Structures are given as C-alpha cells and as structure tokens.
Amino acid sequence: MTFRPALRGAATLAAAALVVTGCGSGDEAASPEASGGTTAASSGDFPATVETAFGDVTVEEEPERVVALGWSDAETALALGVQPVGASDWLAVGGDDGLGDWVEQGYDEPPVLIETLEPSYEEIAALQPDLILDTRSSGEQERYDLLSQIAPTIAPPEGVGPYQTTWQQQLEMIGTALGETEQAAELEAEVEQAFTEAAAAHPEFDGTEVAVGAFTSEGFGAYVSGDSRVQFMEQLGFENKTAIEELATENFFVPVSEEQLDLLDAELTVAFPIFVEASEFTGNPVWQSLPSVQEGRAVVLDDLTVLNAFSSASAPGLLYAIDETVPVFADALG
Known part of the structure; x- marks a missing residue:
C-alpha cells in the first residue's frame, strides 16, 4: 500500500535529520550571556526567559529580526505570526522559501536561506538578527557559542539528543521567545486534540506494534523512540517494535542489513525512501518477502509532501500528516 509517487527522490526534511552527524565549525568563541529574567506567562510579555541546554536565555524585548535555523523553526515562527528574515533551507528543494506545501502562513518577503548543516555565521550576522531560533538542531556547544555571539540563541532544551526536540518543546520555547505564549498554547492544544481524536476514532491502533523504517543509498534503517516519526505513531497509540528498541543507541536511527530486514x-x-526512489526498495525481493508486505500491512510513504509533513515534527506539519496518513494506516490494518 503506497501513497502516490513523488516526482523524484529529492532532498527531504527527513533526510536532513536522518544522516546528519553534526554541523557548525569555526574559531573559538566566548560563552553567551544568560540572565534570570521572568519567563513569559502571556502573549507579549518581555523580558522572556527560555531554558535551554546551555542555560537560561533572556529575550529582553520583542524581537524584530528573527533568524530560524532549527528543523521546523521557521514554520513554527510563521504559525505564531512572526516572519523570519533568515531561515535554514530544510525544504528549499520544494520552493524558493524553504517551506512545506502544508504551511498556510507564507512570507510577505522570502527570507535569506541559510545552509542547513553548515550554516555561514557571517551570512547570519549580516542579517543583524535580534533573535536566533535553533531549537531542533545538532545542539553542539561550538555551534551555540558562535551563534550566541551574534544574537540571543534559543538552543535545544536540556536532555534531548541531536534533532530530537519534540514539537511541544519547540512550540513552547519559540512561543515564549517571541512573546506568543497564548497562541503557542492554542496551537499545541489543537494538535493534541487532533491526535486524541484520531486515536479515539481508531481503537485498533492502541498497542499495535509498528516498525518505522527508511531506505537510503546506504540501505535500510529503523527509527527508535525519541525520533519524531516514532513519536507520531506513539501519539496515535502504536508501540514501536521491541526488537528495534533493543538496538537503540544515542542516535535515533539504527542501520538494518538485508539479513536483519525482518526487524521491519x-x-x-511504515517505510519511506530518502534521496532515492521508492522503487529501489519496494522491488527488493527481501522487502517483498516480509509478511507485513505480503499481507498488505506495509505503508510506503512515497509522496514527498506527505513524507515531509510526517517527518517535520512541527505543529502545522503534524496536522497535515494526521489527515493524510491516519486513513491509510487504518486501511492497512483493516
């Protein structure tokens, strides 16, 4: 069972997060300033303080020039009514603004697109930002130090791995930094309600074992708890396959050889291609031999928009992905 094919195996949001091993480099940098201001409690409250892995970061006044570097940071800011002047090119292959097709709030003026994995700090500084959003990123100290020399930087929260900031954490952190806590809370409630309603409409999801995998030019792999795609399935009631969880390391993706393919x-x-065409693995005899494939219990996400929304882990992307994927998951189990 598959979605309609994408036109090509272009670089996707999922790919950027899947294969990344780190980004950012440069010379020595001083630690950022951090103060203990009052955390914003309602829309427009400043100064606002956000807790990050590198300490509290205080935004003294309403930011006017925001640069959004983290995965889905730009579309989260847009959903809260703020248009970044610079943004990472997570989805630049889909358009000149780097946004997914599901994003309703566009730009009045497209931002300067910043290289995703190796951002140019000079280019970022030239934009003269008064706030940098980097909530879902590699979370490296060096990257943070360099960015925070330019402007107050909202790094990932404490205790999360690279690119594993949850959509709730991202929404709450960005909402506080932008002074839009009320709007962020409303959007969070909307997404939570969408998950709740989808799960209630499909009690067959509850406790059902799921395996979420991907295929790249290097072969197959599987996602473990902590990854946004697994979290998506878990919020619908599914349980990630135990045998996959037992292979988990600090990374959120484990390689799977063809000899191990029964793990999927x-x-x-649920599987999808990254940087390749879906046919490169759906035609594989080993893939075709899996009982879930033979019995129609395998869903291949090969529509680029659906795949990117499913992988986006942003509030707007999740709402779109719920609408598009839940009926297909139900059909596969039916």
Missing part, C-alpha cells in the same frame, strides 16, 4: 516486519510497517 510488524503488525504495521
């Missing part, structure tokens, strides 16, 4: 066999298998 589950009550529901």
Whole structure:
C-alpha cells in the first residue's frame, strides 16, 4: 500500500535529520550571556526567559529580526505570526522559501536561506538578527557559542539528543521567545486534540506494534523512540517494535542489513525512501518477502509532501500528516 509517487527522490526534511552527524565549525568563541529574567506567562510579555541546554536565555524585548535555523523553526515562527528574515533551507528543494506545501502562513518577503548543516555565521550576522531560533538542531556547544555571539540563541532544551526536540518543546520555547505564549498554547492544544481524536476514532491502533523504517543509498534503517516519526505513531497509540528498541543507541536511527530486514516486519510497517526512489526498495525481493508486505500491512510513504509533513515534527506539519496518513494506516490494518 503506497501513497502516490513523488516526482523524484529529492532532498527531504527527513533526510536532513536522518544522516546528519553534526554541523557548525569555526574559531573559538566566548560563552553567551544568560540572565534570570521572568519567563513569559502571556502573549507579549518581555523580558522572556527560555531554558535551554546551555542555560537560561533572556529575550529582553520583542524581537524584530528573527533568524530560524532549527528543523521546523521557521514554520513554527510563521504559525505564531512572526516572519523570519533568515531561515535554514530544510525544504528549499520544494520552493524558493524553504517551506512545506502544508504551511498556510507564507512570507510577505522570502527570507535569506541559510545552509542547513553548515550554516555561514557571517551570512547570519549580516542579517543583524535580534533573535536566533535553533531549537531542533545538532545542539553542539561550538555551534551555540558562535551563534550566541551574534544574537540571543534559543538552543535545544536540556536532555534531548541531536534533532530530537519534540514539537511541544519547540512550540513552547519559540512561543515564549517571541512573546506568543497564548497562541503557542492554542496551537499545541489543537494538535493534541487532533491526535486524541484520531486515536479515539481508531481503537485498533492502541498497542499495535509498528516498525518505522527508511531506505537510503546506504540501505535500510529503523527509527527508535525519541525520533519524531516514532513519536507520531506513539501519539496515535502504536508501540514501536521491541526488537528495534533493543538496538537503540544515542542516535535515533539504527542501520538494518538485508539479513536483519525482518526487524521491519510488524503488525504495521511504515517505510519511506530518502534521496532515492521508492522503487529501489519496494522491488527488493527481501522487502517483498516480509509478511507485513505480503499481507498488505506495509505503508510506503512515497509522496514527498506527505513524507515531509510526517517527518517535520512541527505543529502545522503534524496536522497535515494526521489527515493524510491516519486513513491509510487504518486501511492497512483493516
């Protein structure tokens, strides 16, 4: 069972987060300033303080020039009514603004697109930002130090791995930094309600074993808890396959050889291509031999827009992905 094919295996949001091993380099940098201001409690409250992995970061006044570097940071800011002047090119292949097709709030003026994995700090500084959003990123000290020399930087929260900031954390952190806590809370409630309603409408999801995998030019792999795609399935009631969880390391993706491919066999298998065409693995005899594939319990996400929304881990992307994927998951289990 598949979605309609994408036109090509272009670089996707999912790919950027899947294969990244780190980004950012440069000369020595001083530690950022951090103060203990009052955390914003309602829309427009400043100074506002956000807790990050590198300490509290205080935004003294309403930012006017925001640069959004983290995965889905730009579309989250847009959803809260703020248009970044610079943004990472996570989805630049889909358009000249780097946004997914599901994003309703566009730019009045497209931002300067910043290289995703190796951003130019000079280019960022030239934009003269008064706030940098980097909530879902590699979370490296060096990257943070360099960015925070330019402007107050909202790094990932404490205790999360690279690119594993949850959509709730991202929304709450950005909402506080932008002084839009009320709007952020409303959007969070809307997404939570969408998950709740989808799960309630499909009690067959509850406790059902799922395996979420991907295929790249290097072969197959599987996602473990902590990854946004697994979290998506878990919020619908699914449980990630135990045998996959047992392979988990600090990374959120584990390689799976063809000899191990039965790891992707589950009550529901969800898989997608990254940088390649779906046909490069759906035609593989080993893939075709999986019971979940033979019995129609495998869903291949090969529509680029649906795949990117599913992988985006942003509030707007999740709302779109729920609408598009839940009926297909239900059909596969039916």
